[in-house]
Each structure stands twice: as structure tokens, then as C-alpha cells.
Amino acid sequence: MIVANLSSPRKRGSIFFKKGIIMRVIVDEETCTGCGVCAETCPEVFETDDDLAKVIADPVPEDAEDSCREAVEDCPVEAISIQD
Ligand code: SF4
Numbered sequence: 001m002i003v004a005n006l007s008s009p010r011k012r013g014s015i016f017f018k019k020g021i022i023m024r025v026i027v028d029e030e031t032c033t034g035c036g037v038c039a040e041t042c043p044e045v046f047e048t049d050d051d052l053a054k055v056i057a058d059p060v061p062e063d064a065e066d067s068c069r070e071a072v073e074d075c076p077v078e079a080i081s082i083q084d
Pocket of ligand 1: 033037053076
């Protein structure tokens with residue numbers, strides 16, 4: 001199920017592959033406040049740059065999937081979408 005529009009130029013993300021399942025993690029740049037929670041929670045996947053979060057792992061390391069999901073849940077403004 002697609003939970004975000006990848007065609008939007010204001011979103012940037014990454015495609016993740018694990019056990020035959022494609023996952024997309026997307027940061028909505030219009031919503032992101034650059035707080036850095038995602039990068040602190042899952043530095044393997046997220047980094048803050050120019051006061052915005054960006055996805056830096058493609059594909060996400062398998063052992064970072066749980067922390068990636070935690071980062072999605074912990075984002076205070078729900079700027080991250082994940083698909084699996
Ligand atoms: S936790 Fe959310 S608001 Fe904070 S930097 Fe990451 S994506 Fe942006």
C-alpha cells in the first residue's frame with residue numbers, strides 16, 4: 001500500500017528491499033522541522049542537512065529496520081511515511 005506520493009518534488013526518500021518486500025521511507029520537507037529525532041533514533045537511515053531530514057540509506061540495512069520504524073513513530077510532526 002502506497003502511503004505517500006513519491007512524485008512530489010517536495011518529498012525525498014528511499015526504496016528499501018527486505019525479504020522480497022519493498023519499503024519506501026519518505027520525509028515530507030514541508031512538514032519536517034529539522035529537529036533531528038529521526039537521525040538520533042536511526043542514524044543508519046536518516047541525517048539532518050540544511051535543517052531538514054534526508055534518507056541516506058538505500059536500501060536500509062536490515063538490522064536498522066526496527067529503529068527506522070521507531071523513527072517514523074517518534075517524529076513529532078509525522079513527517080516520515082513508510083511503506084511495506
Ligand atoms: S523527526 Fe521528523 S521533524 Fe524531526 S528531523 Fe526527522 S523527519 Fe524532520
